[in-house]
Amino acid sequence: MIRYIRWCAYFCALLLVALLVNVARVQVWESAGYGANPANKRPAIERYAEPRGEITVDGRPVTGSRDSRQLLRYERTYKNGPLYAPVTGFSSQTYGTSFLERAEDAVLSGTDPGLSAFPLWYELSRGRPGGGDAATTVRANVQLAAYAGLAGKRGAVAAVEPATGRILALVSSPSYDPAVLSGTGARVKEAWERLNADPTKPMLNRALRETYPPGSTFKIVTAAAALDTGVVTDVDAPTQTPDPYPLPGTSTLLPNAGTGCADASMADAIQWSCNTVMAKIGVQVGLRAMTDTARRFGFNDGGLRVPSWVSRSNFDTDMSPDQLALSSIGQFNTRATPLQMAMVAAAVANGGELKAPYLVDRTTQDDGDPVRRTGQRSLGRAMTPVTAMRMQELMVKVVENGTGRNAAIPGAVVGGKTGTAQHGVGNAGTPYAWFISWAGPGGGRPPAVAVAVVVEDASAVRGDISGNGAAAPIARAVMEAALSTP
């Protein structure tokens, strides 16, 4: 019997070994896979177990956290949610994150390895460093000026500092309060459905993610291409352009909105926004050179991150001459985000060098120790310095005595360009009013701000739609705010 008892004992030992091996398999080998399973709530619970780090504007947080006492504990709150929604995006237990909340999620949620001096420590202790903060480049007064200017209208504003690429304002109107998406439950679901069903698209970030036909504001790109390629050497020389201008290879006549554009010089054409002259110049520059210049200004780049991704602005690369003519005045398939057009103005203001726009100045640990600083980055030369100087002169004329007089600021040097963009089937849609501009203190000092404003004001009378009437005053308010010492 002794022998059989031993056998039974061996059998039980075998069972024990099987258990131990299987437990080791589950807890070590399979562990990562189980943790990554979308049905596993643990990562989410852990993620929301601590207050999220803050997004700051001018050093003051525009976000907060609220203890919900639920499973996913800390819910995001926003101070001035609608104002900063295009910057912060939302952070929702139900719908994830967007914009900065997404782009800087690793820092804000505390998973970024840079948050701890000893990453291994957190691995071992199974803890998590507190969420870090993200300090934005946005200036509250500039943002507020833009937001107030767009109040009650549909549109967007993007403002950048030409010399650095710092984004000073990013506004989309109408906006929404991201706080309504924080948390879980029917209330959040209902808010999400309501916002998504809203025909005015309050959750659309028009400044970064919507592309509009840039209309006449694109003439700045066309003019820069003409000067860079030498197609135009003297901006004041007449261009022998008929009014209206028959599009090459077709019988279609391109008209002008104003008068006095027949045979106008390029300077006049920019000042008075002549379609005919700029379309003809675009054709003369040619497809290759036009697409080249557009690319150097930032068009056709789907990879721009600020760090939120930005929609690709488009300038077609394969067109017949008549299509090129229309594209050169910002029609046909040319489309641009407001940020892209702000970059166009900024490139002119910065002597031709285009700086990569960025929104996050630096990220810090919760105790203020730096994690990362965003350095300035050049996207290369959009045009030669000489061309940039000439373009500045042309743009200043627009504001001093041209289509953009509403943007003038006493005591400051302001350059701008209006735009009215046709869109829709057969151009039946209400045109968009554009204004892009830059402003500096003058006296040889470099411009401090470049702005793009688009107003898609469906409620206005058609005749009132013009860059000067609807968009220029907003641009002026934004530039004034930027020029005022913070």
Next chain:
Amino acid sequence: MTALTAQVAEPAPPPPPDARAPKRRGVELSLLCGAVLISVLGHLYVGLTTTGHIPRPAAHYAAGLAVAALVAHLAVRLFAPYADPLLLPIAVLLNGLGLVLIQRLDATTPGNVTAGDQLRWSGLGMALFVLAVALLRDHRVLQRYAYLSVAAALGLMLVPVFFPAVNGAHIWIRFAGLSFQPGEFAKILLAVFFAAYLAANRTALALTGRTLFWKLKLLPGRVLGPILAIWLLSVGVLVLERDLGTSLLFFGLFVIMLFTATGRIGWIAIGLLLAAVGAYAVGTFEPHVNSRVDDWMNPFASIERGDGPGQLAQSLFAFGAGGLLGAGLGHGQSFLIGFAAKSDFILATAGEELGLVGLTAILLLYGLLVARGFRAGLALRDPFGRLLATGLASIVALQVFVIAGGVTGLIPLTGMAMPFLAQGGSSVVTNWIIVAVLVRLSDSARRPRPAEEAEA
């Protein structure tokens, strides 16, 4: 595997000629101190992590546990001085850890605080341990009650059929707000019966019967009949009650004890064959079991269907989240498993919060307990005692394997309580009595015998 020739039990080896057999009670006391200390520290730690302050009744808790352990120790010292010194400390430590885990899970279910109940049941279990050690002066007395105990066991198992089912199983008796699982206690009674019966009919079982072919012999009907009848009856009751874990346990116990008594591999083969056929049949026809098997084959099927993770998936997630070192007591999320987190799935909390390291330690503690049971069986000289020790050790081993294997996805999940750890009064009390009997058996085994008692 060749069939073994049947053997009559070989004569016991002569006892070692040492004058004073070591009692090792001091070892037991120091191990007990360690066990109590670990449990109390765990209690404090859980209190700190879940509520932020030291639990108010901590001093009472510590004192209570220490006193209970000391009383149990004194009982062993007085009534079973030669008992194995590991049995009691392991039981105390496992019970203490179970209380810590339940206290920790209570923090996640404020509406259903059960640690207090479990503490009272543990107290009752330890009191019964003391009583059993004190009253049962010789395990051979149990032999006389073989038929009484089998009758009692069947009665206990039949009673819950008349009570309403809980979670699809008729295994509880409810009265006066308390629920009791009689099936738990029936395990001991059945082990006693099997041991007594097999010890009495060992020779007949091993040597008689017609040869079926080669060396495989059939058992004589009159010997095998009663056993088979009892066993079938118990299994039948269990199928009626939908308690497959216990059914599996009884079956395993039966096969193991039969093998220990007769040494016939053939029986094991037939037993396993029967088990396989039975398992297949039940798995096919019984939807309750069928779903368990499906779950085991693919624990994440419900996720793929979009119904969210099932219990087993949540359990595996918990084990996985524990990793090597665990999240730490109070830092896991094993409450996601749901209502069974404190009972069947208590091990998942241990796995998640104590990690592979802690879980391995717990499993090794069980292994040690089982090994000590077998050791007592090996050292005993009467067949009844040997069979009983083997049976009780196997009960613990099989129970641990069935439930631990179930919650870790090694075998299909069958509801069963983890000895000492899981919440459940009947289980704790039953396991304390098993330990008491093992203490008694090991005392008999290690007690130096006067020369005249050493018969061949």
